[in-house]
Amino acid sequence: xxxxxxxxxxxxxxxxxxxxxxEQLLTNCEHMELNIGEVLYRAGAAIPHVYFPxxxxxxxxxxxxxxxxxxxxxxxxxxxxxxxILGVDSAPFTALVQGTGTALRITTxxxxxxxxxSAELHQVLKRYxxxxxxxxxxxxACTRFxxxxxxxxxxxLMTKDRAHSDHIHITHVFLAxxxxxxxxxxxxxxxxxxxxKLISYQRGDITILDHDGLEAASCGCYQADKEIYERILGRVxxxxxxxxxxxxxxxxxxxxxxxxxxxxxRL
Amino acid sequence: xxxxxxxxxxxxxxxxxxxxxxEQLLTNCEHMELNIGEVLYRAGAAIPHVYFPxxxxxxxxxxxxxxxxxxxxxxxxxxxxxxxILGVDSAPFTALVQGTGTALRITTxxxxxxxxxSAELHQVLKRYxxxxxxxxxxxxACTRFxxxxxxxxxxxLMTKDRAHSDHIHITHVFLAxxxxxxxxxxxxxxxxxxxxKLISYQRGDITILDHDGLEAASCGCYQADKEIYERILGRVxxxxxxxxxxxxxxxxxxxxxxxxxxxxxRL
DNA sequence: TGGCCTCTGTACGTTAGCGTACTTATGGCA
DNA sequence: TGCCATAAGTACGCTAACGTACAGAGGCCA
Numbered sequence: 061x062x063x064x065x066x067x068x069x070x071x072x073x074x075x076x077x078x079x080x081x082x083e084q085l086l087t088n089c090e091h092m093e094l095n096i097g098e099v100l101y102r103a104g105a106a107i108p109h110v111y112f113p114x115x116x117x118x119x120x121x122x123x124x125x126x127x128x129x130x131x132x133x134x135x136x137x138x139x140x141x142x143x144x145i146l147g148v149d150s151a152p153f154t155a156l157v158q159g160t161g162t163a164l165r166i167t168t169x170x171x172x173x174x175x176x177x178s179a180e181l182h183q184v185l186k187r188y189x190x191x192x193x194x195x196x197x198x199x200x201a202c203t204r205f206x207x208x209x210x211x212x213x214x215x216x217l218m219t220k221d222r223a224h225s226d227h228i229h230i231t232h233v234f235l236a237x238x239x240x241x242x243x244x245x246x247x248x249x250x251x252x253x254x255x256x257k258l259i260s261y262q263r264g265d266i267t268i269l270d271h272d273g274l275e276a277a278s279c280g281c282y283q284a285d286k287e288i289y290e291r292i293l294g295r296v297x298x299x300x301x302x303x304x305x306x307x308x309x310x311x312x313x314x315x316x317x318x319x320x321x322x323x324x325x326r327l
Numbered sequence: 328x329x330x331x332x333x334x335x336x337x338x339x340x341x342x343x344x345x346x347x348x349x350e351q352l353l354t355n356c357e358h359m360e361l362n363i364g365e366v367l368y369r370a371g372a373a374i375p376h377v378y379f380p381x382x383x384x385x386x387x388x389x390x391x392x393x394x395x396x397x398x399x400x401x402x403x404x405x406x407x408x409x410x411x412i413l414g415v416d417s418a419p420f421t422a423l424v425q426g427t428g429t430a431l432r433i434t435t436x437x438x439x440x441x442x443x444x445s446a447e448l449h450q451v452l453k454r455y456x457x458x459x460x461x462x463x464x465x466x467x468a469c470t471r472f473x474x475x476x477x478x479x480x481x482x483x484l485m486t487k488d489r490a491h492s493d494h495i496h497i498t499h500v501f502l503a504x505x506x507x508x509x510x511x512x513x514x515x516x517x518x519x520x521x522x523x524k525l526i527s528y529q530r531g532d533i534t535i536l537d538h539d540g541l542e543a544a545s546c547g548c549y550q551a552d553k554e555i556y557e558r559i560l561g562r563v564x565x566x567x568x569x570x571x572x573x574x575x576x577x578x579x580x581x582x583x584x585x586x587x588x589x590x591x592x593r594l
Numbered sequence: 595t596g597g598c599c600t601c602t603g604t605a606c607g608t609t610a611g612c613g614t615a616c617t618t619a620t621g622g623c624a
Numbered sequence: 625t626g627c628c629a630t631a632a633g634t635a636c637g638c639t640a641a642c643g644t645a646c647a648g649a650g651g652c653c654a
Contacts, residue, residue: 124468125547131467143460146453148559152461186413193410193460194419200398200467201391204507207640231601240471245641247602263601263650280392292415474610498631509612514632530620530631595654602649609642618633624626 069162071112072137073184076293081178088174089164094118094157096229100140101151110141110171115161117222119238120153128154130238131199132192135159135222137289142189144168145175145182158230159223187292194288198281206279208241209249213278215239216259216268218285226268253277336429338379339404340451343560348445355441356431361385361424363496367407368418377408377438382428384489386505387420395421397505398466399459402426402489404556409456411435412442412449425497426490454559461555465548473546475508476516480545482506483526483535485552493535520544 074082094100094116101107103123111118117135121128131153134140140155149168166174175182202211215238219228232250236243250266253259258274260267268274275282341349361367361383368374370390378385384402388395398420401407407422416435433441442449469478482505486495499517503510517533520526525541527534535541542549 122464122468124472129468129471131464143457146457147450148454148457152457152464183414187415190410190413190415190419193463196460196463196467197389197398197419200463200470201389201396203467203471204396205391233601242642243602244604244643247604248641251603261602500631510632511613511634512611514634515611518633528632597654598652600649600651602647604645604647606645607643610640612637612639614636616633616635618631620629620631622627622629624628 069114070136071114071139071164072293073139073188074112074164076184077178077180081180084178085166085174085181086164088170089166092163092165094159094161094163096157096160098157099154100157101153101155103152103154104150107141107144107149107151107168109165109167110139110144112136112139112164112166113161113222114163115159115224116157116163117159117161117219119156119158121156122153127240128237129203129240131196131203133158133218133222136224137222138188138192139185141168141171142185142192144171145185145189159219159228161223184293191289191292194292195285198284198288202279202281203240206281208239208245209252210277210279211239212246212249213253213258213274214282216266217271217274217278217282220268220271226271228266228268229264230266231264336381337403338381338406338431339560340406340455341379341431343451344445344447348447351441351445352433352448353431355437356433359430359432361426361428361430363424363427365424366421367424368420368422370419370421371417374408374411374416374418374435376432376434377406377411379403379406379431379433380428380489381430382426382491383424383430384426384428384486386423386425388423389420391507394507395504396470396507398463398470400425400485400489403491404489405455405459406452408435408438409452409459411438412452412456426486426495428490451560458556458559461559462552465551465555469546469548470507473548475506475512476519477544477546478506479513479516480520480525480541481549483533484538484541484545484549487535487538493538495533495535496531497533498531 074085077085089112094111094113100109100111100118103121111134113134113136115136117133118140119130120132120134122131134155141151143152175185202214206214212235215235216228219230220226232246233243235250236246239246250259250261253274254261256273256277258268258270258277260269341352344352356379361378361380367376367378367385370388378401380401380403382403384400385407386397387399387401389398401422408418410419442452469481473481479502482502483495486497487493499513500510502517503513506513517526517528520541521528523540523544525535525537525544527536
């Protein structure tokens with residue numbers, strides 16, 4: 061069954077750039093196809109290209125023991141290879157194409173060259189890196205504490221956003237691998253979501269039936285991820301230092317109260 | 328009982344700088360004492376100061392649901408507030424002083440000002456950020472897959488390195504909080520380590536008796552963390568792009584076969 | 595049409611860790 | 625000296641997820 065996707069052939073980070081900077085990047089990029097299953101980077105190895113997905117999307121996998129754990133997804137809202145801006149050219153994660161589609165790709169050398177010339181690009185990418193780190197932390201906590209069903213719901217929603225489609229092609233085995241659980245665990249969770257009429261699936265084709273319901277069934281991490289993205293990258297171009305203070309209505313004091321009180325009493 | 332600590336009143340990142348840059352930073356820093364239990368940052372709130380620990384050390388806590396999970400430790404090998412170099416001034420983590428001791432502290436404004444002037448400082452900090460991200464990923468995986476006993480062993484070793492002492496002052500309740508498990512879980516694990524004569528403890532005082540044995544009992548994450556640090560920051564000052572390629576002898580091919588096969592074989 | 599491979603459902607027993615509650619030690623302090 | 629708060633040990637049932645194994649079901653191709 062071939063699902064049609066409303067693929068936006070754009071990348072949000074590139075869109076945020078002003079004309080001149082964007083053009084310079086684009087003329088150095090090549091259009092290409094990402095094919096599901098392709099390994100773009102290997103953890104610890106060199107980063108040959110930077111990818112700005114326009115249609116496809118990519119999983120970030122951290123090696124653990126003799127397997128892997130997914131810690132992030134990159135779609136047309138982001139960029140793969142972001143750590144190059146830190147001056148280190150080896151990939152911290154394995155990057156695996158998760159959804160077939162298009163991307164713009166540029167060699168590491170060209171990328172670094174353009175980066176030096178465009179303060180604006182640098183700005184946007186730094187913020188995206190901040191967002192990536194935050195989402196990484198979110199995933200860490202999520203993976204530790206949340207139940208498989210909620211995590212699965214989250215994964216489906218995140219993937220839906222990046223695939224720009226309610227149809228996702230993936231098997232339970234593969235999902236199990238991403239979530240770091242048994243295939244049986246996925247089957248059970250998926251079944252439960254199906255019973256609740258939030259999704260339907262068969263032989264590798266999953267359809268999201270009720271976005272809001274799925275969001276309710278997911279852990280809060282889906283929302284949290286979106287919020288941090290919007291907060292930091294929603295209005296790129298504005299100064300961030302000094303401007304985004306106090307977003308979450310943080311408590312005014314920074315003494316060791318609160319965490320403190322509770323903790324201090326037992327130190 | 329008061330343990331004496333061999334506290335090195337230096338910070339490895341600062342030590343890596345050349346005289347001039349280091350001096351400029353130091354003259355803008357104030358020496359201060361970190362007291363156990365102090366909350367230096369709150370996740371989501373502004374970052375008022377950057378801290379270079381010289382003696383004390385600090386936990387990085389990610390908020391999750393209504394609790395927290397420790398995702399990193401910062402001692403005199405690192406710096407707290409590193410994300411400022413990304414141009415975002417809100418803290419991604421809550422920062423809690425874990426070990427009493429000294430630190431050098433500088434206001435965010437001064438820090439950013441000096442940062443602009445010293446390419447070398449910038450370089451070192453970018454690399455440290457890369458290391459932080461990698462260690463974050465390591466913690467995520469560790470937290471998900473490894474047993475409490477191994478994680479406890481890892482935590483003790485990491486803390487030992489940062490406290491520069493075999494004696495650690497911390498209770499089971501507190502450890503449970505850091506590791507995201509029940510106090511009873513810590514008690515059991517600690518007991519087991521004690522039976523194996525790797526540590527001994529009583530009422531909040533833990534002593535590491537056998538470093539190597541503890542390392543063997545810990546999950547590989549302790550080693551992995553050290554390796555990534557040494558690899559990226561071991562020889563600061565040398566160009567890293569293009570220089571650290573191929574470290575882990577990565578396999579040459581990147582086709583989609585491979586993963587497919589590779590994935591399926593382990594599922 | 596039959597065979598086969600892949601995907602999904604189900605069914606064990608096992609285990610690490612959970613929540614809770616109660617007990618026992620220990621050290622500081624009145 | 626005795627009290628008391630805090631630290632650590634123990635016990636109980638419970639649950640999510642584990643490892644494994646096998647059975648049905650769907651699609652593909654000979």
